[in-house]
Amino acid sequence: MEDEEHDPKEYRWETGYERTWEAIKEDKDGLVESLVAEFAQKQAKRAAEPRRGPVRLGMMRHLLVAIDCSDAMNTQDLKPTRFLCTLKLLEKFVEEYFDQNPLSQLGIILMKNKRAEKITELSGNVRKHIKALQGLSNLSLTGEPSLQNTLELAGKVLRPLPGHASRELLVLFASLTTCDPGDINTTIQALKTDGIRCSLIGLAAEVRICKKLCQDTTGEYGVVLDDVHYRSLLLGHTAPPARARAADAGLVKMGFPHTPPPDHADSADPPITVCMCHLEEGDGVGGEGEGHLCPQCRSKYCALPAQCRTCGLTLASAPHLARSYHHLFPVEPYEEVANEGQAQYCYGCLRNFTEQDKQIYRCPRCCEVYCWQCEGVVGAALHVCPACAARPHLYQRLPDAASAS
Incomplete structure (x- = not known):
């Protein structure tokens, strides 16, 4: 009986199990919803990749x-x-x-x-x-x-x-x-x-x-x-890795194809044109002449970006180029502030803040506030502050004003 009452041996999973139950606390309404949200917020913050400093990254x-x-x-x-x-x-x-x-x-x-x-x-x-x-x-x-x-x-x-x-x-x-x-x-x-x-x-x-x-x-x-x-x-x-300092830096010739308007709108039988994308996959020709034409050799591609099989030109669109730049110029880290009633709703999802939202995030440029879910989406997927993007004219004058002062 003495050995059963005083047994110093215990397993790690048993103590962790007990600590988990001690951490669970109900709110005044008897719910654990706020606790679950707090656990999820800490887990998301732990899983977020740390923002790297000013390093060279490869776009290609x-x-x-x-x-x-x-x-x-x-x-x-x-x-x-x-x-x-x-x-x-x-x-x-x-x-x-x-x-x-x-x-x-x-x-x-x-x-x-x-x-x-x-x-x-x-x-x-x-x-x-x-x-x-x-x-x-x-x-x-x-x-x-x-x-x-x-x-x-x-x-x-x-x-x-x-x-x-x-x-x-x-x-x-x-x-x-x-x-x-x-x-x-x-x-x-x-x-x-x-x-x-x-x-x-x-x-x-x-x-x-x-x-x-x-x-x-x-x-x-x-x-x-x-x-x-x-x-x-x-x-x-x-995510692209950091480039070596000895890596080459040179100009890359790229083409920005456009989609010409169909000139066969009145024709009953539109012409059949070869799509280089489908030709590479063995799926045959493209349909109805729709696609992006290489500005150098006029080869047709149904999807961008692509490497032209005829002339070797890299074909891309302006959004592709802009999306490649978000690794070089990431969104500024949001400031984590305590929710003291200074904001009523999240600018991203328009959800009203409650007592459970103890911490909110504020953009240092536009001063709009976001919940922790929207802050994670901005950093991981959007790569741009929605409020700053909605009012770009307000921030284009900031450098001029700073230099004048």
Whole structure:
């Protein structure tokens, strides 16, 4: 009985369970809604990426994603399997990557049976990459991967690219071993010399050679804990990395195509024109002559941005260029102030503030206030203050007024 009454041994999960119940406090109405909102606010603030200082970032990126297709991807610690979970998360990653980097390109490589195979070429075609990922769901996973062969293939693809664009490799590695034909340290040194940045996400455990690869090439290395952490690590690579000081800086020739008005409105049979986007995917020709014409060679494309297959010109629109700039000029951090009744509603969602909104966020330029949900959306998705964007004429005069004073 003495041992049962005085047992110094206790488990960590038991004490954490007790602390959780101690932290739960009801409000005067017997509800925990305010507490849940406070927990969610702290979690969102913890998960938010820290804003980086004045560093050089690449607006044009060339990224190769290497997927491990060995026996290790059959493991079911990530449901339903590591491979199927990876394919599902990669579809979201491709969409988010091109949304954040509209002027960049992406390619996919498979690591299987000690070889590296290129599935999609470097391109900005979102549909092409997602279609290729969906076609891999029934792929047989056999053999073991070769990290060195993957690095050699990535170097061969990325090495000829111009120096003003960043060259990156992201490896999704599930195996604990690699079967290499030679000295992998020589390959790592060659990638470092060429300025190719290699990052790796491990699905099993930390491997020394993988850590060395990322350290030598200034990449990032992470090991997943669960599917949520896997998604967080993967989407963390959508933001452009810091550029090296020795990287080249040069002018890039770009074209801004326009959509001509149809001159066959009165025609019963509109002309059939070839769309280079569909021709690349093997879907045939475009319809009714609608699309964007390259200003240099007049080739038609149904979606932008794109790399002209005829003349090699980078085709983009003004919104794509503006969206690429938000990494270089992020929105100013909002000031967190206590809600003392100075504001009645959130400028973003027009929701009235209540007693539960103890902390609100204020823009330092326009002094409009936002709730914590809208503050997160502005920093993660909009990248511009809605109130400042609605009244740009008020802030264009600020530098002149400051200089006059």
